[in-house]
Every structure is written in C-alpha cells, then in structure tokens.
Amino acid sequence: MNKLFVGALTSATLLLASTTTFAASTVDLTVTGLIVPSACTPSLSSGGVIDHGKISAKDLNTDNPTVIGNHTLTMTVLCEGQTLIALQSEDNRKGSSISNSDYGLGLINGTEKLGHYHLRIANPIADGVPVQSIASQNGQDNWYLERFWDPTLYMSVADMSDPAQPVPVQELLLDLQVDTSINRTDGLDLSNEVQIDGSATLTVIYL
Template structure:
C-alpha cells in the first residue's frame, strides 16, 4: 500500500512538472515582405558640407557660433510609386549638444563640439509640391515637421494633408544644413580641432 501511494505521488509530481513547463513556453514569429521595388537616394556635392578653416578667435565665447548655412540637393528615385521614408542615423551619436540633432564629434577628449540639423525645403513629389512630414511611432501616424529630427521617420505628404505618407516614384528636395559650434570658452583650441559630423539617411519601405 505504501509503495502504491509512493508511485501515485511520483506520477502526480511528473504531471505537475510537465504542465508547469508547458505554461512557460512562448511563441516566436518571424515575418516580413520582400518587395520588387527599390529606391535610390543621391545627394549633391557628394553629401559634403565643408566649412573650411575657421579661426578660434572668430568663435563666440559665451554663446554658440552659427556657421553659414549650406544647401544640398537630395533626390530619391524609385522603380515604382511606393510609400517610403527616410531614417536618419547619426554616425557621431552622443556628441551633439542637442539630443534631437546630429553631432560634430568630440574635442579635448570628451567635450561636445556642437550640433547640426537638417531643414527640408522645396519638396517636389512626382512633379507636385509636397510638404515635409515626420513620424515618431514607426510610421503609424504622421505630422507636419519643419525641422526633421533624429529618432523620427522622415517623409512627404500633400500640401493639405500632413497625416498621410505619399506613395512616390520621384522625390526631390533641398536640405538646408545648419551648423552651430558650442560656446568657445569651454574648449582649448591651442591645437586644431576637426569639425567631424557624419550622418546616414536610410530609405525605409512602408
């Protein structure tokens, strides 16, 4: 009788363990969509904004120094009319004096030299004027945005509807590049310091 009770107890224990293990599992799904369409971005001047040599004496001591603005021409040509956006990547992440803008690298060891930001202008989508829009939730919702920021998707909408991303075959725009050097009194410019901004604009298909 005791042996029988022991066997029953073991059987119940095993059943309980199996049930608990099954309840601790989780499913994983891998999905996506391969599209036959592709977009090719291109930017004028090889994507280079060169401010040349700037004398440290010409920098503002107690406030940021705004450098002359530059304008680059950005074109995106697609195989067909499709919805797409741009995802900005700061290749100097963590060096900007503003978290929403691109960095210019570090000087004097670990000091942030400044920032730059991009302002889209004169958008033309398939020959029709458009407006710059952005999404902070992965493309679910869109809003009008004059200055494009990091951590947002960049796109184009019609001039009277900022809430909808346009499907586009050819997009052309001017990108105004605005650069600021942080107050100069925090730096040691006894040696040359490079302005070292770098960014990647990645086409995202939506």
Template sequence: MKKSLIFLVACTGLVNLLPAHAASTVDLNVNGVITPASCTPSLSANGLVDFGKIAQQDLNLTTGTRLPVKSLGLTVVCNGPVRYALRMRDNRDGSAHVNSEIYYGLGFDNSANKIGVYSLAFDPKQTVADAVAEVYGTESTTGGLAWRTANRNPIDVGAKSLLGFTDTAGSTAGPSAIQNLSSTLTLETVINAKQNLDLSTDIVMDGSATLEVVYL
C-alpha cells in the same frame, strides 16, 4: 535530512494548487515583407559640407557660434511609385552638446569636449515629387502608426521620427507613393562655446550621419 523532506513536501503542495490549464509554452512569430520596391538617395557634392578653417577669435566665448547656413541637394529615385519616409542616424552619436533628436554631433576635440551640433531641414516648398503640383511634408513620432497633419512648413530630419511627403494638404494618412523626388536641404551648424573647447591645438570637425529610406 528532516528539514529537506519537509521543504520538498511543501513545494509539491504548491505545484498541485496551480490551475490545470496553465500554459508551459509560448509562441514566437517572425514577420516581414520582402518587397521589390527599391529607392536610391543621393546628395550633391557626395554629401560633403566643408567649412574650411575657422579662426578661434571668431568663436563666441560663452555661447554657441552659428556658422553660415549651407544647402545640399537631395534626390531619391525609385524603381516605381513607393511609399517611404526618411530618417537620419548619427554616426557620431553622443557628441552633440544639445540633447535633441534633430541635432547631430560634430565629434570631440583632443580633450574629449563636444565640438558642436548641426541639423538638416527639408522645405516642402523646395521639394519636387513626380508631377505633383505642390508637395506637403508630414512626420511620425510613432514609427508610422500616426502622422502629423501635412503642411508646407520646413521639417527637421530626426533620428527617431519618420519624415515623408504627400500631395494632399491636411492629410494624416502619411506619405504618398513617390517615384522621383528632389529637394534642397538646409544645414545649420553651431559650434560649442569657446570656453568649453580645448583650443590648444587644431579642432577637426568630424560630423557624419546616414540618411535612410524607410519603406512603409
């Protein structure tokens, strides 16, 4: 009993030494903007890319095998001029055998080996936005706090970066407000090295990703 009483007195002394102005509460603020802006993206062929059957003898043994480049048409239609950016979410997250935000997985074979990867790129030179004469691409790796200098070089769609378009060359102000946009996307696909795959049965490529419009 005596030890317990001593400990209690010591603790009480520490509490009395705390500053009188110490706060015992903290505020939480929940912010956001509900906007009337609305954009609808759509892909040609309903977003389906089919490579058909690929013979295992056509795969490289120790290095990845590049499949023919495919193209997809994209349109984004908004109910008015809207500042937005694009990013993509991998629905097969964890199945890419290359660790990069621009590569998306093709799923797993029957032995849980990673089948391969694909990437998707925009070319501003093949992009039309409203009545803009020339379109320039820009991207942000900081969630829109800072933007890369706008130019006409192709840009890969990232899972963690924002990709947008502007009508001003060299701008770092981010995307312009756009109502109607159309573009041709380039899809590049690489199958994992043959030695890394279980080829005892058919391997079904199962890539899936969601392209998202992010309002700014």
C-alpha cells in the same frame, strides 16, 4: 506493503505531473515582413559632403555659439515604381550635441562637445508635383507637418491637402538645409587643431 506501494505510486504520479507542467512552458516566435516590388535609391549633391575648411579659433564667439555655415544640398530619391517610403536619420556622433534635436560635431578630449548642426527639409517635389514634408515618431501613424529633421525621426511627404497621410513616390526631390554651429569656446580646448567631425546616415524606409 500495500501502503508503501500506494505511496510510491502517488509520488511517481506527482513527479510525472510536475514534468508535464514544465514541458508545456513554451513561447512562440513569429517572423513577419513584406517584400516590396520596387527599390529606392537616395543620393545627395556634392557627395553628401560639406567642408567648412579651416576656421580660426579667434573668429569664434566665447560666450555664445558661432554659426559657421548655412548650406543646402539637393536630396534625390529614385524608386523603380510608385512606392510608399519614409526617410530616417541616425546621428553617427550621437552624444556630442548639446540637444537631442540636433546632430553632433564630435568631442574634444573625449568630453567637450564641439558643436552641432540641424537638418531642415525644404521645397519637396514628388513626381513633379509640390508636396509637403511630414514626420512621425514611429513611421507608422500620427503623421504631422514638419520641416526639421531630428535624429531618428521618420520623414515623408504628403499631398498639400492632407498632411496626415504619406503619398507614394517614384521620384522625390528636396532641399536639405544644413546649418552648422560651433559651441561657445570658453568651455572648449582649442589649443590644438580640432577636426569638425559631423556624420549622419540617411536611410530609406519602406512603409
């Protein structure tokens, strides 16, 4: 009887230890952030719309891309006070461009890439003072001089003497240059009307 009792007690102790071990398997969730006192509002001239109108398929190149327009929009970012910000873009037609550094114009028949456009920042002015455009892959560090605004890239502005550090702004003005091209047409079905369908979202990010 004693041996049976000891064995039962040992089994119960092992079961309790095993239960305690599983109960101690935990993971922590931390929620952090920062509330900034100032809000910033971006805007684009012409309502952010570039309309190329109707283009004849016969006017497009069969063996190389055709540039159909070079446009410049004015981008304004107004903040309630001096604020450290970046701008990030998202291609809403992702996958329809032939390059990851350009923005797509949509697909023909679900597979044929119609064309692309790229964005370039020029003549940035922060609170009346000329600045230079800089970029970062993560919006946190490793800033470098850059004019071309690739999809997902963080863009900000820096003092003319220090391109490695963004500066806070209250009013930012810049030229947003948009160059649009249609891909070579020997691989496109243009037997019917095709909508040029480029779309991107430009967002203010608070640093």
